[in-house]
Amino acid sequence: MIISVLKEIKKDEGRVAASPSAVRELCAHGHTVLIERNAGLLSGFSNEQYAAAGAEIVDVKEAYERADMVYKVKEILPKEYPYMRRGLIVFTYIHSNGSREQTDVCLEAGVTGIAYEDVIDRAGKFPMLRPMSEIAGKGGFLAACEYAKSTNGGRGRLYAKIDGLSAPRVTIIGAGCVGIGAAELAAGCGNMVSLVDVDYYSLEHAKMKLGPNVEFVQSNQENIERLVKQTDLLINCILWPKWRTDHLVSRELVRQMKDDAMIVDVACDEGGAIETCRCTYHSDPTYTEEGVLHYCVGNIPGAYPRDASVALCNSTLPYALAIADKGVVRALSEDAGLRRGLCFYQGQLTLEETGRKQDRPYISPERALGLE
Incomplete structure (x- = not known):
């Protein structure tokens, strides 16, 4: 799988989704990692460190166009809307209930969106929060x-x-x-x-x-x-x-x-x-x-981007690896906790909270994936 790590563009945001050590792990599993140029600078990670870990350093356009999955920290913002497309996996904090416009764009584009904030572990806790x-x-x-x-x-x-x-x-x-x-x-x-x-x-x-x-x-x-x-x-x-x-x-x-x-x-x-x-x-x-x-x-x-980026990456990387290693459908099908974080799937809203908040139709992740 081709995984792109983007430079966050939200105002005053310094975090990055993947550290160089995470890139090394993804590459060791046979995946291609694209790092948007200077994505990790505010977190203390240089382009050279990422390249040494096995990543390709690219511009934002190439990062989005080649990606099977984008691995981010913050939600999709208007400048990123044109890059949304069917089949693209977006793995980040999405907070879809707070942005009708973002939800509209992702549904119309047909992306698969998995939100960090809604994934639970076996104990019912929120490991990425x-x-x-x-x-x-x-x-x-x-x-x-x-x-x-x-x-x-x-x-x-x-x-x-x-x-x-x-x-x-x-x-x-x-x-x-x-x-x-x-x-x-x-x-x-x-x-x-x-x-x-x-x-x-x-x-x-x-x-x-x-x-x-x-x-x-x-x-x-x-x-x-x-x-x-x-x-x-x-x-x-x-x-x-x-x-x-x-x-x-x-x-x-x-x-x-x-x-x-x-x-x-x-x-x-x-x-x-x-x-x-x-x-x-x-x-x-x-x-x-x-x-x-x-x-x-x-x-x-x-x-506090240096500490926050490393701490966040420690919690998200096992899930990113599961999605990349197994493919998104199998990963979601086998892990009910990860499936709980599914917001969008092939043009369908699959998060109840967003459906209720925005008064729009939604279905369960299980139904969307054909599991029920």
Whole structure:
């Protein structure tokens, strides 16, 4: 199979899908790897390193036109739409529910799209979200510390315990990998941390990893309202179901937060759990809404491309190899977890969440592949 690794063109994105060691592994399996020129520079990987690993260095046009599969990090953007064609496999974070236009293009072109974010492993976990989730959670807390500085337009708060002062209160919504990552740093700096989740067992799991200055709170409206009103820093780490029109933290509740409070929405889920959140970029990361400073950058790991690229590649490479070695139909047929990530197949939408969010017809991956 011919596998092309593309240079990401999303604003402020520095990651690359495959490291030189991954290229070496793909080539050892007999596959041809094309690397778009300078695709890995921001992650610390030179064209020469890729060539030494066995890749061909090509321009974007050749990378797309020769590819059987494109191996990426971010979704397909408008500049890439003309390269979409029937039979092309797109393996990346697709987030199809968030872009009707991208979905239209991929369906009309007949590409096979497999989304990292929807693939599950045998334990029912999301292996290609986990490494980015930890980086995003920790990076979200570090961003709060950076943009709370008055020199960066913040309110001059330091989210850390200082002798003679009350420790800041940090409320983190979601006790998954993202929330635990944020809580580890927040607690390590001496803050009083409240970790909130609807799932009791997630809180129990988190309790095993975190220190005595973290409380574990069952998520309900009363607790959310109480914590949000008293918190100095609110970090959202959950994705809100796309078809819901309500919010966990309403605009009215944001209006009742402390004057010097800050919100970090790691999920960057516009119209999601926090009503006032909208997507921002690393180059212009903050805004003030209802008197509260917001940081809502959607690709926090993109600011740490060297570590993020290697961590992401470690989790995606086994699946990329399975698709390349077996062919996409067999790989999907044999692995129900990988099949769960199938978004598009031969002009058919195969992801329920996108169908519901965009109010368009969809079928199951099993039906699309003729397995039922």
